[in-house]
Amino acid sequence: MKAVISVVNVAAGVGKTTISVNLAVELSARGHQTLLIDADPQANATRFFMKTDQIGWTLADTLCPPDPGARHNFARWDMFSPSRFANLYVVPSAIRLATFEGMEASHVTDLKSRLATIEHSYEFIVIDTPSSLALLTQACLNASTHVLAPISPGGQGEAGWRLLFEYIGDMPCVLRPALLGLMCNRFNCRSHESGACYEALKEEWGGWLCETIIHRDDLIEGCGEQGLPIQVCAPNSPAASLYSDLADELIVRLSMPKAQGEIPTSANHYAA
Numbered sequence: 001m002k003a004v005i006s007v008v009n010v011a012a013g014v015g016k017t018t019i020s021v022n023l024a025v026e027l028s029a030r031g032h033q034t035l036l037i038d039a040d041p042q043a044n045a046t047r048f049f050m051k052t053d054q055i056g057w058t059l060a061d062t063l064c065p066p067d068p069g070a071r072h073n074f075a076r077w078d079m080f081s082p083s084r085f086a087n088l089y090v091v092p093s094a095i096r097l098a099t100f101e102g103m104e105a106s107h108v109t110d111l112k113s114r115l116a117t118i119e120h121s122y123e124f125i126v127i128d129t130p131s132s133l134a135l136l137t138q139a140c141l142n143a144s145t146h147v148l149a150p151i152s153p154g155g156q157g158e159a160g161w162r163l164l165f166e167y168i169g170d171m172p173c174v175l176r177p178a179l180l181g182l183m184c185n186r187f188n189c190r191s192h193e194s195g196a197c198y199e200a201l202k203e204e205w206g207g208w209l210c211e212t213i214i215h216r217d218d219l220i221e222g223c224g225e226q227g228l229p230i231q232v233c234a235p236n237s238p239a240a241s242l243y244s245d246l247a248d249e250l251i252v253r254l255s256m257p258k259a260q261g262e263i264p265t266s267a268n269h270y271a272a
Contacts, residue, residue, distance in 0.1 A: 003254055004115065004125040005180060006144040011160025012131035014152045015185040017044045018224055019214070020128035023148075025229040026247040028088035032123040035079065038093035039111075039140050045128040046092040047227045049082045060097040063110055063139075077118055084232065089122075101134045108135060112143035131160075133167055141168060146180040148250070150214075153187065153197035180253055183210040183246070210253075212246040215239070 007020040017040070024036040038045040039059060046055065057078030079089035100107070119125060129140045141147065149164065151157035161182065168176060182205055188194045194216075201209050214220075223233035230240045 002119070002123055002125075002145075003180075004119065004127065004143060004145045005250075006127045006129050006140045006147050006177065007150065008127075008129040008137065008140065008147050008164060009149050009151065009157060009160045010131060010133050010137075010163045011156035013155050014150045014157045014160070015214070016040075016131070016150055017128050018220065019148070019150050019183070019185060020126050021045050021048045022229050022231065022243045023247060023250075024088060024124070024126040025085060025231050026243045027124050027126070028085055029231060030247070031087060033087050033089075033121065035089045035091065035118075035122045035125045037091045037125065037127045039097070039127050039136060040093055040130040041095050041098040041136075042130070043093040043095065046090070046094075048229060049085075049090045050080055050092055054080065055092050055094070058092045058094040058097070060094045060099070062091075062114055063107075064096060064099050064103075077114070097136070100136050100139070101132075103135060105135065108138050108142050111139040115143050133163060138167075141171070141177055142175055144177040146254070147177050148180045149182045150185040151182055151197070151201065152185050153191065153194040158197070158201075179208055180250060181210040182208055183212065183214065185214045186216040187213045188216045210246065210249055212242065212249050214242050214246065 005023075007016045007023070009016060020036065024034050028034040036045065036049075037059065041060075046058075057076065062077060077091065079091060081089050115125070127140050127144065129137050147164075147168065149161050151161055168179075182201060184194075184198050184201065187198065198209075198213065217239045219234050219237055220230055220239050223230050226233065230237065230243060234240055
C-alpha cells in the first residue's frame with residue numbers, strides 16, 4: 001500500500017500541522033516506512049523533529065532556485081531520520097520555500113517529478129501544506145494521491161475546504177487526487193458550535209466525513225507548544241489513542257474502492 005496524502009485546507013488554524021505530525025508518527029510506529037514532508041514555509045512541522053543546527057538541506061533547496069553562485073541538484077533529497085522514531089523520515093522546510101510562490105505556473109509539477117525519484121521507498125508520504133491556494137499548495141495537490149481535509153468548528157475551516165474542493169474539482173482528471181476524507185478536528189464536547197459543525201458536515205458529506213473525531217485537548221496543545229508529538233509526550237493518553245483510531249480508519253479507507261477514485265463531483269456524491 002502506498003499513498004501520498006496532503007493534509008490540506010485553505011484556512012489557517014484547523015490543525016493541519018498537528019494532524020500531519022501525529023499521523024506520520026503513528027503510521028511509522030506501526031512499522032510503515034513513512035516520509036513527512038513539511039511544505040509550509042513557516043516550518044512548524046519541522047520543529048517537532050529537528051533543532052535549528054540539525055537543519056541542512058530543506059524542501060526549498062529541492063524546489064527553489066539556489067542562492068546566487070550556488071550549485072544546485074534538483075534531484076537531491078536529504079531526509080532527516082529522527083533517532084526516536086524508527087521508520088520515520090522528515091523533509092524539513094525553511095522560510096525560503098516561500099519564494100516558490102513567485103515561480104511560473106509551469107512549476108506546479110515540480111514536486112511530483114521530484115517525488116517520483118524516491119516515493120518507491122515509502123509506504124506513506126504525508127505532506128503538511130500551507131494555508132493558501134497558491135502555487136505551493138497546488139504543487140502539493142498535484143503530487144498527491146489523496147487529500148485529507150481537517151475542519152475545526154468556528155473560523156474559516158468549512159469555507160476553506162469549499163474553496164479547495166472547487167479547485168480540485170477543476171483539476172484535470174489525470175492529476176486529481178482522491179478524497180481520503182474530511183475530519184472534524186479540535187472538537188469541543190461542551191460546545192454547541194462543535195456539535196452543529198459535525199452534524200452539518202455529516203449531513204452534507206456523508207461517508208466522506210471520518211468517524212474519528214480529534215477532540216480539543218489541552219494535552220495535545222501542550223505537546224505542540226513543546227514541539228513533541230502526542231505519542232511521545234503522552235503515549236497512553238486518550239488523545240494519543242484518537243490518532244491511533246484515525247490511522248486505523250484511514251488505512252481501511254485506503255483499501256476501499258471509493259478511496260481509489262477521484263474527488264467527488266458534488267458534496268452529496270457519496271453517502272454512508
